[in-house]
Amino acid sequence: GAGVSQSPRYKVAKRGQDVALRCDPISGHVSLFWYQQALGQGPEFLTYFQNEAQLDKSGLPSDRFFAERPEGSVSTLKIQRTQQEDSAVYLCASSSRGQPQHFGDGTRLSIL
């Protein structure tokens, strides 16, 4: 497809489980971003990749959050030992150099 693709669209996990969220950016986009959006709030920055390099991870809320983009294309956001406060929509965005970010449909994560 032409847009940013995220999977799964919905994920329900029990507290303490590990989850992995996938993002497939627009083909050719070197920049990839992860955001977290709580209900009624704007997206909040988590981390940024340029190709395979993670250039900024200042927004990751704890060391339970880990992101990778090993081949400079698909990215995975992993959350270990999930907590209820991790429940949110996780958005992935990609962009060409110097161009605006385009978002995927997100993964809605619910922690029970």
Next chain:
Amino acid sequence: QKEVEQNSGPLSVPEGAIASLNCTYSDRGSQSFFWYRQYSGKSPELIMSIYSNGDKEDGRFTAQLNKASQYVSLLIRDSQPSDSATYLCAGGSYQLTFGKGTKLSVIP
């Protein structure tokens, strides 16, 4: 702490009217500003980008940027019920800082 402030609304306008959405930001170093539209349960969709002082028009949408006042606005002319959504203002270079969004309702 970089902040982007928006009135959360809801903002209600009648169909055909002009909707005016406003945003202020704290980071004077921000060079790029964006308006995204987000329908309930959907992802943010880019509406406008603006990088320099003044107005930028695209169809029914006009974005305005005033860096001295640290103020960004979006005007929607001839508002349609399909424009009903939450409008997110964002600023930054690579790392975008978003406001909480303004919910717009266009009443038929």
